[in-house]
Amino acid sequence: MIDIHNHILPGIDDGCRSLEESLELARLAVKEGIHHIIATPHHANGRYQNEAEKVRQAAAQLNLALSEEGVNLQIHTGQEIRVYKELLDDLNAGKLLTLAGSRYMLLEFPSRQVPEGIEDLLHELSLAGITAIIAHPERNMELVGNLSRLADLIDRGALAQMTTHSINGLFGRKIQSISLDMCRSNLIHFLSSDAHNPMERPFFLQTAATYIMKKLGEGTYSYYKENASRVLYNQEIIPISHNVHNKKRFLFW
Ligand SMILES: [Fe+2]
Structure with missing residues (x-):
């Protein structure tokens, strides 16, 4: 995996x-x-700056340590890039990384709203040959409250990644239910961990895979699994048609 x-x-x-x-x-x-x-690693989220070269060095060091320890795992480089004003300038200046050198870039939104001007950014990125992957839309209040908004971003060429802990219910039942709703609406293209540490937030990819297969069928999980591989090998991802029709919900957080 x-x-x-x-x-x-x-x-x-x-x-x-x-x-x-x-x-x-x-x-x-x-x-x-x-x-x-x-x-x-986070980049430009207001707390952390992790430009391309720093990430490359950290990944090379970890790969070396993994090899010395005999751990059969390969680390590739990427960033979780907060949408910020200078993003395109920094892309041109070589400060940003796509996922494993592919055409795919992981973008993070603020937790409350969709960033202003996102449509223009998606357009500019596509002109540069880059497809944006929206990190965990199930944790963005605006998208959660209005699935049509997410559907519109996908229609504009973006893809979306769901976090295993959301599906597994570790962020609460509401997030879990919203996550399933997004998957059912064909608004999700990847399942991945957003793992932070071995104690509170490890991968739990297997647990989430089992849950998705049970709730949504094996085909859904196979689609997510295949797409992760397509990112790693820089192959095209075909989004399946979403089935969102003005799905707005009232929020009770
Ligand atoms: Fe993350």
């Missing part, structure tokens, strides 16, 4: 705090059958 969103690199964001923690998390990944990880 392949995980395309996590914070396994040590000491550069709110993920693993030390090399030991990263190695522990890596061993848990292998236990679950994960052998490729695209590491996506």
Whole structure:
């Protein structure tokens, strides 16, 4: 299996705090059958700046340590990029990374709303040959309250990644129910962990896969699994048609 969103690199964001923690998390990944990880430290989220070169170095160091420890896991580079004003300038300046050097880039929205000007950004990225993957839309209040908004972004070429902990219910039943709703509406293209550490937030990809297969069928999980592989090998992803028709919901947080 392949995980395309996590914070396994040590000491550069709110993920693993030390090399030991990263190695522990890596061993848990292998236990679950994960052998490729695209590491996506936070970038430009107001707390952490992790430009491309810093991520490359951290990934190379962790790969070396994994090899020395005999852990059968390969780390690839990426970033979880908060949508910010200078994003396109920084892309042109070589400060940003796509996922494993592919055409896919992981974008993070603020938790409350969809960033202003996102449509223009998606358009500009597509002109640069980049497809945006929206990280965990099930944790964005505007998208949760209005699935049509997410559907519109997907119609404009974006893809969306669901977090295993949301599906598994670790963020509460409401998020779990919204997550299933998004999956059922064909608004999700990837399942990945957003793992931060071996204690509170490991991968739980197997648990989420089992739950999705039970609730939505094996085909849904196969689609997510295949798409993660398509990111790693930079192959085209065909979105399946969503079935959203003005789905708005009232929120009771
Ligand atoms: Fe993340």
